[in-house]
Amino acid sequence: MSEVKGRFAGKVYIRRTQVLLPGMKVAEEPEGQYEFVNFELPQEEYFLPGHGLCAGCTIGVIARHMLKALGPDTIIVNPTGCAEVSTVVYPRTNWAVPWIHVAFGNGGSVASGIEAAIKALKRRGVIDPNRKINVVVFAGDGGTADIGFQALSGMMERGHKVIYVMYDNEGYMNTGIQRSGTTPLGASATTSPAGKKVPGNTTHKKPMAAIAAAHGIPYVATANPAYVHDMVYKFKKAAEAEGPAFLHIIQSCTPGWRFEPKYGIRILELATETGYWVNYEIDHGEFRVTVPVPRRKPVKCFLQLQGRFKHLTPEEVETIQAIIDRDVEAINKAVGREVIGPVDPSLPCIPAGK
Amino acid sequence: MTAQVLAPKERKVAQRRIALTGNHAVALAVKMCRPEVIAAYPITPQTPVVERLAEYVNNGELDAEYIPVESEHSAMSAVIGASAMGARTFTETASQGLGHMYENLPIAVGLRLPIVMGMAVRTYSAPINVWGDYSDVMSMRELGWIIYLTQTAQEAFDTVIQAYRVAEDSRVHLPVVVAYDGFWTSHVLQPLEVPEDEEEVMRFAPITRSWVKLDVDRPVSIGAVGTPEWYWEIRWQAVEALRGSIKVIEEVDEEFGKVFGRSYGLAVPYRLENAELAIVTYGSIFGLVKKAVDRLRAEGVRAGALRLRVIRPWPRDLLRKLLGHVDKVVVIDRAINHGGPLYGPMAVELEATLARPVYNVLATVGMRAIDTDMIYEGALKAYRGQWVPDEVYTIGLRGGP
Ligand SMILES: Cc1ncc(C[n+]2csc(CCOP(=O)(O)OP(=O)(O)O)c2C)c(N)n1
Numbered sequence: 001m002s003e004v005k006g007r008f009a010g011k012v013y014i015r016r017t018q019v020l021l022p023g024m025k026v027a028e029e030p031e032g033q034y035e036f037v038n039f040e041l042p043q044e045e046y047f048l049p050g051h052g053l054c055a056g057c058t059i060g061v062i063a064r065h066m067l068k069a070l071g072p073d074t075i076i077v078n079p080t081g082c083a084e085v086s087t088v089v090y091p092r093t094n095w096a097v098p099w100i101h102v103a104f105g106n107g108g109s110v111a112s113g114i115e116a117a118i119k120a121l122k123r124r125g126v127i128d129p130n131r132k133i134n135v136v137v138f139a140g141d142g143g144t145a146d147i148g149f150q151a152l153s154g155m156m157e158r159g160h161k162v163i164y165v166m167y168d169n170e171g172y173m174n175t176g177i178q179r180s181g182t183t184p185l186g187a188s189a190t191t192s193p194a195g196k197k198v199p200g201n202t203t204h205k206k207p208m209a210a211i212a213a214a215h216g217i218p219y220v221a222t223a224n225p226a227y228v229h230d231m232v233y234k235f236k237k238a239a240e241a242e243g244p245a246f247l248h249i250i251q252s253c254t255p256g257w258r259f260e261p262k263y264g265i266r267i268l269e270l271a272t273e274t275g276y277w278v279n280y281e282i283d284h285g286e287f288r289v290t291v292p293v294p295r296r297k298p299v300k301c302f303l304q305l306q307g308r309f310k311h312l313t314p315e316e317v318e319t320i321q322a323i324i325d326r327d328v329e330a331i332n333k334a335v336g337r338e339v340i341g342p343v344d345p346s347l348p349c350i351p352a353g354k
Numbered sequence: 355m356t357a358q359v360l361a362p363k364e365r366k367v368a369q370r371r372i373a374l375t376g377n378h379a380v381a382l383a384v385k386m387c388r389p390e391v392i393a394a395y396p397i398t399p400q401t402p403v404v405e406r407l408a409e410y411v412n413n414g415e416l417d418a419e420y421i422p423v424e425s426e427h428s429a430m431s432a433v434i435g436a437s438a439m440g441a442r443t444f445t446e447t448a449s450q451g452l453g454h455m456y457e458n459l460p461i462a463v464g465l466r467l468p469i470v471m472g473m474a475v476r477t478y479s480a481p482i483n484v485w486g487d488y489s490d491v492m493s494m495r496e497l498g499w500i501i502y503l504t505q506t507a508q509e510a511f512d513t514v515i516q517a518y519r520v521a522e523d524s525r526v527h528l529p530v531v532v533a534y535d536g537f538w539t540s541h542v543l544q545p546l547e548v549p550e551d552e553e554e555v556m557r558f559a560p561i562t563r564s565w566v567k568l569d570v571d572r573p574v575s576i577g578a579v580g581t582p583e584w585y586w587e588i589r590w591q592a593v594e595a596l597r598g599s600i601k602v603i604e605e606v607d608e609e610f611g612k613v614f615g616r617s618y619g620l621a622v623p624y625r626l627e628n629a630e631l632a633i634v635t636y637g638s639i640f641g642l643v644k645k646a647v648d649r650l651r652a653e654g655v656r657a658g659a660l661r662l663r664v665i666r667p668w669p670r671d672l673l674r675k676l677l678g679h680v681d682k683v684v685v686i687d688r689a690i691n692h693g694g695p696l697y698g699p700m701a702v703e704l705e706a707t708l709a710r711p712v713y714n715v716l717a718t719v720g721m722r723a724i725d726t727d728m729i730y731e732g733a734l735k736a737y738r739g740q741w742v743p744d745e746v747y748t749i750g751l752r753g754g755p
Contacts, residue, residue, distance in 0.1 A: 072573075073570045074570070075439075085579050090579060090581065093575035093578065098569060098570060098575075098576075100438055102431060103431070105427065106428060106458065108428070109427070109432045109435070112421055112423070112428070112431075112432050112435065113421065114436060116419035120390035120419045121390060121441055124390065124417070126563070151425075151431065154423055158421065
């Protein structure tokens, strides 16, 4: 991209994330009046306390609310990654539902087999045919966007009724913060370190939700644990889908993003408040932004709390702001109105008293 | 004199004689075992198996979920998932396909899943060669799978049925591979006997569902992280299950003989009584080997032969018993153990078993054809002292030792 100057010049090509795919429609109802279904979260806990996740890690927030939404008749397939190694170290487990780990790159195919087995066993009367069992893949960004991409694509293409949840901490965190296909531009990771010549990662996030939607599956959504009701609502909708559902959920990572643990949720709020992360859903091809942002904070509010972006020059931060502006513009254009508002530099990054 | 020395005379089950290729015989056996989930990816020379199974499913002859996965890595993953859910499963592969699923092979063992896999053996690239040798299946030996090497379409058919019974036995719970020669068995039309009433197969090998499963009414975590404090003990159970499976394999083979009239044993001896020279090999070339033995015997050489049928678990005691008295043991290997102590994988294992040197011979690599005369000549060289133990010799390699 010609307008990329400085240390990124010649090294990066910035794509616009295409949200509205051919054939997709903007949903009827105006996003501003989008209402969460009013429901109480169940008291029951199926993701149990006592895990080894880092302080400030939001994987637990996602897992816990996912199981509150989906209930006990849920089978979890967990590819290799932080969630697996922190929650199921023999002889302990934090999962009060059936859980299986096989390998890193095969969440989609293991779940395909489980879902197929459920169908066959229902036909043979081994499992009650009226019983609704959710099959969920709970995978990191590496296990989804990179090594597990093929298995995921095959699963979606074949139409297995599986809820695929990608928690996106924007790197291979389990192996010590290497870059992944969803690591953002400029982030320093151990395999894309901030150097004098190259200031960190030279690619921007792989648009997994759009890629999933391009498979024509019934339900795709992005979510953010800082917006719990929106996220829980999306788990429920995913469970109702009559085919594959894909949820791309941003997740803050204390050691990987390098922030103080108390900011785990705050940073995720800033991700949405800055337009860096947009919560939307694509329900049977109908696109809808579920968390509108009337006035945006500058992206530096999101970046400056994180050590992984510390090395960026103001000019490089501007490059990232430009990417977000373009993504926001594309979304607004697709929706036909300003669902994500303009940058308002007068907004405080963190409101006083918070 | 025949391979079926152990077969009892009585036959309980009515059977009919038909002709099928090895691949189609395997597909038919699988169908009779009524798997609930099949996941497969095509690769020569096994493709006709998965094609035929897809036909069975689409014609309504087999009530199973058929998952046409996008790779072998996914095929093994899907059958692992389905098996973990409690379903009877099947997949089949060869060569690069096995290589592609390799990551998941030891996982099926560690999770103790009774998966049955067929394999029409084929060599590994490079150079690319779609033809049959045993380099693929030999590369599975250290992973904990039960490994059968079969000789004919009939034996492949029978062994698939035995494999389900063994794998799902609560004393075992391990995955099983049933291998047979690519092309020489997979693609050759052979006569075989199959039960008239398919239900007989299910009566012999009913689905036990006795293994640990994903069950929403009894949640368990399968595949937990095994720290250094736990991994070894857990893995050791799989080691012990494989060791103990030898008894189950024998029991099942014997009972199969009683019901279907054919059994094979762990290894198949031929004219080994008073033998001073034995030719040991595996797979379809055993027929040629037996002819070479007959010719040697006719010429006054006390020759015999032995076919390895179950190589994991390794039937050490039986092999010692059958070969202990034989002076010269010639092992014809059909895969190369590159740079090993001997260049044939089974030669290495027999040397360790017998605790004395054997004759290490390679043949049929990349499916190079051999005949009875070539085997006869090789054996004669060993007999006459022109070949010495512990060196590498070849049959059929231009310019080879
Ligand atoms: C085939 C294979 N290659 C590499 C690894 C090493 N490995 C384990 S977890 C991991 C990264 C996981 O990243 P991600 O999926 O993003 O999950 P996270 O750790 O961030 O939760 C890697 C590279 C592996 N387990 N398997």
